[in-house]
Amino acid sequence: MRSLGSLRDMLPGSCVERQRACGRPNCHCADGKNLHSQFQISVLVDGKPMVFNVPAKLVGQVRRQVEMRHRFDAAAATVCGINLRRLLKQKQEL
């Protein structure tokens, strides 16, 4: 668990890359092929799916933070499994 780092660093949801046209007629994306990359984080906020744009500068950080959450979830599931087996053993020993 210690290798997980601080919980402050976790972000929910997933980081995705979308291709989009910016709408400017003179831009290279106007041909519909050379589109812009836009990174986004999609998350549930109060149960509602929301999408926020992520500036290119922050993509690396956001990816790491989302990955941290996945590692945390996996570690928590492992610990919970161990605790369940422990409980069942405790019960037998009553």
Ligand SMILES: [Zn+2]
């Ligand atoms: Zn464009």
